[in-house]
Amino acid sequence: GENVEQHPSTLSVQEGDSAVIKCTYSDSASNYFPWYKQELGKRPQLIIDIRSNVGEKKDQRIAVTLNKTAKHFSLHITETQPEDSAVYFCAARGAGGSGNTGKLIFGQGTTLQVKP
Amino acid sequence: GAVVSQHPSWVICKSGTSVKIECRSLDFQATTMFWYRQFPKQSLMLMATSNEGSKATYEQGVEKDKFLINHASLTLSTLTVTSAHPEDSSFYICSASPYNEQFFGPGTRLTVL
Numbered sequence: 001g002e003n004v005e006q007h008p009s010t011l012s013v014q015e016g017d018s019a020v021i022k023c024t025y026s027d028s029a030s031n032y033f034p035w036y037k038q039e040l041g042k043r044p045q046l047i048i049d050i051r052s053n054v055g056e057k058k059d060q061r062i063a064v065t066l067n068k069t070a071k072h073f074s075l076h077i078t079e080t081q082p083e084d085s086a087v088y089f090c091a092a093r094g095a096g097g098s099g100n101t102g103k104l105i106f107g108q109g110t111t112l113q114v115k116p
Numbered sequence: 117g118a119v120v121s122q123h124p125s126w127v128i129c130k131s132g133t134s135v136k137i138e139c140r141s142l143d144f145q146a147t148t149m150f151w152y153r154q155f156p157k158q159s160l161m162l163m164a165t166s167n168e169g170s171k172a173t174y175e176q177g178v179e180k181d182k183f184l185i186n187h188a189s190l191t192l193s194t195l196t197v198t199s200a201h202p203e204d205s206s207f208y209i210c211s212a213s214p215y216n217e218q219f220f221g222p223g224t225r226l227t228v229l
Binding site: 089106 | 150161162165207211216217218221225
């Protein structure tokens with residue numbers, strides 16, 4: 001089955017700096033790669049996602065890149081702010097499910113701390 | 117976006133008792149829902165895929181007789197933790213997907229004394 005590795009486990013940056021989180025996946029048939037932000041005790045919130053037919057996607061300060069050949073994808077946050085501090089998870093949707101009902105496999109998570 | 121609810125938001129029970137958690141899709145029909153468990157400072161671990169009208173598919177290592185899943189309608193899936201023990205204390209989250217994006221419920225904090 002699908003396996004997702006995420007690095008780093010913790011990341012500390014100064015306000016205004018950029019943050020990059022990287023993930024690798026194992027199933028070359030995976031076709032959907034979302035990123036979630038989770039605050040303590042709350043549900044994961046989707047911040048950006050990318051499908052396998054796209055190499056890069058950007059939404060204001062957040063961007064995701066996908067390299068299908070290398071089977072890795074990355075989250076880029078620019079101009080970080082203290083409110084960006086949270087745990088971030090990458091995920092990959094394996095090919096086992098059909099259409100939009102395939103299961104998500106999560107990376108281990110990255111705790112991002114943005115220092116004012 | 118689509119809305120997924122869970123009930124209860126938290127529950128405390130005694131060891132050996134059973135606890136039922138409900139997951140509802142409020143504004144869409146979900147033939148498939150997913151149940152995750154999250155221990156403190158860890159990732160979301162997929163427990164099972166809940167299929168409307170058929171048996172759930174459990175991930176390797178998850179005891180199907182301990183974590184009973186029922187998906188009796190297109191908007192409701194339930195997870196029953198049977199004979200709960202302290203090691204079952206965790207944050208249980210469900211999700212469902214009306215299209216590409218998956219929407220998560222708010223989670224249920226289970227504490228077993």
